[in-house]
Amino acid sequence: MNVNETMRFGIFKNNPMLVLFLGLTTGLAVTGSLSHALGTGVVLLVLLVVSGLVFGAVKPMLTKEFQLPFVLVLLALLVKLSELLVLAYFPALGAGIGLYLPLLLVNSVLVFAIGTFEEEAKISGILGNAVKAGLGYLLALALVALLREVVMSGGLLLTSPVSGETLAAIPIFPTKYALTILREPGGAFLSVALVAAVFQALGAREDRVETVEGGK
Amino acid sequence: MENMIMLFLATILLNNVVFNDMASVGQILQFTKDRNTAVVTAVAAMIVMAVSTFAAYAVNALVLEPLGLEVLNLLVFILIMLVVTRFTVKGLREQVHVDGFLVKGDTPRRTYDALESKVALLSVNSGVLLVLLQTTRGNLGWIDAGVMALATPLALLLGFALLGSFRDRLAVSDVPAPFKGFPILLVAAALSYYVLTGFGGIL
Numbered sequence: 001m002n003v004n005e006t007m008r009f010g011i012f013k014n015n016p017m018l019v020l021f022l023g024l025t026t027g028l029a030v031t032g033s034l035s036h037a038l039g040t041g042v043v044l045l046v047l048l049v050v051s052g053l054v055f056g057a058v059k060p061m062l063t064k065e066f067q068l069p070f071v072l073v074l075l076a077l078l079v080k081l082s083e084l085l086v087l088a089y090f091p092a093l094g095a096g097i098g099l100y101l102p103l104l105l106v107n108s109v110l111v112f113a114i115g116t117f118e119e120e121a122k123i124s125g126i127l128g129n130a131v132k133a134g135l136g137y138l139l140a141l142a143l144v145a146l147l148r149e150v151v152m153s154g155g156l157l158l159t160s161p162v163s164g165e166t167l168a169a170i171p172i173f174p175t176k177y178a179l180t181i182l183r184e185p186g187g188a189f190l191s192v193a194l195v196a197a198v199f200q201a202l203g204a205r206e207d208r209v210e211t212v213e214g215g216k
Numbered sequence: 217m218e219n220m221i222m223l224f225l226a227t228i229l230l231n232n233v234v235f236n237d238m239a240s241v242g243q244i245l246q247f248t249k250d251r252n253t254a255v256v257t258a259v260a261a262m263i264v265m266a267v268s269t270f271a272a273y274a275v276n277a278l279v280l281e282p283l284g285l286e287v288l289n290l291l292v293f294i295l296i297m298l299v300v301t302r303f304t305v306k307g308l309r310e311q312v313h314v315d316g317f318l319v320k321g322d323t324p325r326r327t328y329d330a331l332e333s334k335v336a337l338l339s340v341n342s343g344v345l346l347v348l349l350q351t352t353r354g355n356l357g358w359i360d361a362g363v364m365a366l367a368t369p370l371a372l373l374l375g376f377a378l379l380g381s382f383r384d385r386l387a388v389s390d391v392p393a394p395f396k397g398f399p400i401l402l403v404a405a406a407l408s409y410y411v412l413t414g415f416g417g418i419l
Contacts, residue, residue, distance in 0.1 A: 021242055021245055021246070021398050022242060023242065024238070024241045024242040024245075025238055025239045025240070025241060025242065025342040025346075028238040028241065029237075029238050068298075068336070068339070069298055072294045072295075072298060072339070072340070073291065073294070073295070075294075076290045076291040076293075076294045076295075077291065079290060080287065080288075080289075080290045080291065083290075084287070099346065099349050099350070099353070102290055102345075102349060103239070103342055103345055103346055103349070105290055105294060105345065106294075106340045106341065106342045106344075106345045107342070108242055108243075108340065111340050184409070184413075185235065185236055185237075185238050185409050186235075186406040186407070186409035186410050186413075187406070188238060188406075189238075189241075189402045189403070189405045189406035189409065190402070190403060190406045192399075192402055193395070193399040193400070193402035193403045193406070194399075196398065196399045196402070197392075197394035197395045197399045198394065200393075200394045200395075200396070200397070200399065201393070201394035204393065204394070
């Protein structure tokens with residue numbers, strides 16, 4: 001989180017959560033269920049696009065010291081709005097995420113990906129970066145939640161964000177072999193560490209392939 | 217009185233803001249890279265958290281709730297966090313510039329100035345906002361909120377201290393390549409959580 005460094009987000013390379021380790025609070029807290037993780041990821045993606053559009057349009061008019069306060073006030077309004085909308089139209093999702101929904105306001109993916117600390121002033125650049133960060137974050141949340149939910153409950157349970165009814169139940173292995181330890185916060189840390197390690201290993205292999213090919 | 221001590225200890229050990237609520241983990245991982253950054257940001261985060269919890273609870277109880285304006289809570293809280301962080305950064309700068317408070321090294325002044333942009337990021341610390349939301353959401357009285365405002369910064373300090381010292385140890389250990397860097401620290405955080413749950417028996 002070096003503020004002076006330019007930050008480029010990507011979906012696999014420079015994934016905001018699994019490579020850059022931003023937005024860990026949300027990533028750890030909502031990944032207990034795949035349905036909640038997907039819902040949060042989509043809410044964050046929408047927030048990124050809307051706030052990227054507004055901030056991109058206003059940024060050329062702001063001096064540097066006003067950028068962070070402006071972004072935080074803008075995000076406070078948008079996050080509150082999204083909290084109220086989610087609670088009104090997707091009550092099951094809202095109840096599932098709980099306090100971590102208003103907490104999206106201080107999600108560092110949201111604050112960094114719209115270019116709060118960068119020189120970039122073009123709206124297209126800001127929006128492109130924001131969409132990439134949002135998709136990467138959604139993917140990361142989905143992967144961690146998939147691992148956690150399958151291992152801790154022996155299957156997947158997709159619930160409707162509106163009513164909380166079960167949409168699909170996919171049993172994978174008998175529940176008596178499930179590791180319920182992953183349900184707790186400690187399990188969240190472990191799952192994120194495991195998925196991040198897989199990403200790091202794949203990234204290292206890719207780099208090696210690139211250097212070998214570059215050497216030819 | 218007994219309840220207050222229980223709440224104080226439980227807030228630090230059981231409902232730890234870092235290991236149980238999983239907030240601030242990202243910032244702690246990023247800020248414990250070297251000693252000066254870790255100490256300065258930990259102290260600044262404690263001050264920001266304590267002061268803004270008091271302030272947010274007071275504003276919520278005295279202004280927002282009587283006027284029925286709870287819908288503005290996020291806006292008010294983030295402004296409080298911004299202002300408190302700004303003043304903390306300034307106050308710390310004066311202390312460091314006068315007598316080298318907290319910062320070790322030959323040029324504490326320059327070291328602190330390089331750190332300042334990071335300390336400013338504490339206005340987007342998820343642990344602080346989580347405590348503000350927790351203290352204002354439930355039916356906590358003034359005394360309980362005060363206890364929370366004093367105990368949660370200590371819980372955050374525990375997180376900084378534990379993860380920071382793990383990092384020191386791990387720097388000289390043989391870590392499997394894919395886990396190098398942050399993943400192994402997250403594993404250490406998971407183990408810390410299980411260790412802290414052990415206090416559940418006595419509290």
